[in-house]
Amino acid sequence: MEAEPSQLFCPDAYPDNADWTKRTWDLPEITSPEKLDAYLESTGLSAQAFACLPVCRWNVSKIPWLRDWLLSHGLPVPPES
Numbered sequence: 001m002e003a004e005p006s007q008l009f010c011p012d013a014y015p016d017n018a019d020w021t022k023r024t025w026d027l028p029e030i031t032s033p034e035k036l037d038a039y040l041e042s043t044g045l046s047a048q049a050f051a052c053l054p055v056c057r058w059n060v061s062k063i064p065w066l067r068d069w070l071l072s073h074g075l076p077v078p079p080e081s
Helices: 033-043 047-052 054-059 064-072
Strands: none
Touching: 033 047, 033 064, 047 054, 054 064
């Protein structure tokens, strides 16, 4: 007997759960606001989109320049997750 859709456990259904075991800054080559801007430009990801990602939200309180970077782009500083 198959489980009904409402009974299925989908751990990756939400971005916050997709990488639930790792909440660290996994972008070791990005160590400054300038490097983050260059990285985002090379990938085509906007600052607004990056600010919504779990990697930003989980690390904004751990990486001082990340908070300043958000503010310099006119973006709100997300609460700690």
